[in-house]
Amino acid sequence: MAEHAGVAVSAVSLVLNGKPGVSERRRAAIRRSIEELGYVHVHRPQTALRAVAIGLVMEALSPEAAKDGFMAEVVSGVEQGLRDHDMHMLLQLCRAGDDPLRDLEEVTGRRVDGVILANGGDVDDEVVRRVTASGLPVVLLENYVEESARTHAVTADNFTAGHLATTHLLELGHRRIGMLLGSTRYVSLRDRRYGYQAALLDAGIQPDSDLMPAQEHGEQIKGYRQTEHLLRLPEPPTAIYAVSDKSAFGAYQAIADARLRIPEDISIVGTDDVRQSQLMSPPLTTFHVPTFDLGRAAAATMSSLIERSESDRVIPARTSLLGSLVVRGSTRRL
Template sequence: MAAQTGLSIATVSRVLNGRANVAAETRDRVLQAVGGLGKRAPRRRGAGVPKADNGVYVRCPYVLTDYFGLIVSAVTEALDVQGMHAIVDAGESAWKRTDVLLTLTAWPQVTGAILILPPEPEEDLERLRDRGFPFVVVDPRTAPPRNIAAVSAANFAGARRLMAHLVELGHRQVGVLGGPLSWMAMSDRMAGYTAPLVGVGVFPPPELLRTVTDPTVQAGRVQALELLDRADRPTALVCFNDKMAVGALRAAVDLGLRVPADLSIAGFDDIDVSQATTPMLTTVRQPLGEMGRMAVSLLSRMLAGQDLDALHIELATELVIRGSTGPAPDQR
């Protein structure tokens, strides 16, 4: 590589190990030489010849709740069917390992990786790609860089269908309890929420949007209380996930509001808690298990040396209507 680029061995080594003290032009020269800059998704070197250990690194730096747990379980089961096994790195300890991606190429027991909602910056994903290491991103936090395989849910379509349902019920004053605006899922859902309202001549006022960095039950309750304390309180709340929707239900109880007679509430995900509330939650079902299985399918094709015609895959969502949504109060 050094001979091909005219650079020193030490400089090439610094680039391939992700060191920061390398000029951008120099890094590009080295990555171009290794076939980087993403002409195709990475494939395992010597594809078709298995490594001594068919381990797949599964990184999910979050507590394995009924959201992330469903994805990880589907991944591990699908890997077993493919004759591979998962090396799971999850929870708070995984979050603290901020530089783990750039070490994966040196792990002899790992042949590829599945990264679930990775918090690492785009540059780290690009460096891993440019080293030819096969991996798939599930539920990407931001728009995936070019030629990186990714699987997500159709957030825009799901949010649009949910808001269309509320618009059909006569709701025009709708509050949004959202997650981080920097997340791709949130920006896609906001676009989906907005479209049906604009279609009936309503431009959502920014003061009806609340966002949080950690979309929990308590965060949903706090933000819902703020919106419902307004003189022009919304007739419906759409929430980033089902947990925030549970918090919104608690806020409604605190204020003596009846759901859905006085206030409609909807979530997103369709995890088990959505059916454990009274009334049960209207929500958007994400295909969490299928997202994990699709990621394994893409990775196994990459490991077999196959080209991927579609790198960024969105799986369909489904609106599930239950008892927490009803006609707007002024429509009764």
């Protein structure tokens, strides 16, 4: 029947069992095929049906990285989004050198129907290439591979995050603005740096490498040592843009230890708008990233790939979800 209707087998299953996740055009094609073939569907209990299983592969987070809840919100969005399309999520944590497809198959005893690869890090370009080469539907989440335009991706608008946060500080009169960089293993953090640099250039300010100290590998308190570096400069910055709220929290501690005040002595803007940001003293000005919606959008993209027939041509696209600047008490006008 799937071949007769020109759709995927999973789409036929969804229609026969009265489930969402199939476009009206394909639903009509399946119904026409049912009539033309004289097909009689015998309903079976849901437990007897083969569930559509989607692997969500992400790197194993350190306890510190897991505290802010950013990825927990993303995962929750993926799970809810897949559930809305009558699909099931299988979470697989990936470390360097792992084969996530093999690991998923060993756990489930069968091949998954699609894979969402999240957030970079240990889910590096090699993992992306290996999973993409399997022929399964693949969606990258808060990540993309620059040299390949063949894989669907859903990301936050991270360039705009860096650009808008820096522009906010420029509009307050700051001209010497430091940035707390993140790991180069994550394209989202790199794009935020590009946004910061572009905003400075738009204002006629040449980015200064002294104002962009690199994050030290294995640093327990993100942003702390970078902020110490900035405060020791002969001409310290009057404001700091942090690549993440977690780094901004480290900056708060370093500034307090230096007996300086926020925002009286130095202004700070973060990125992500995690729950703790509004509980800081003063509350942190930050760029809100729609984490739950990121997960749901990735699930919706996966649903469209699962639903399509082999003859459909789906042009890969990178979808960026818009965020917004949340102005609180950590910034002031000079």
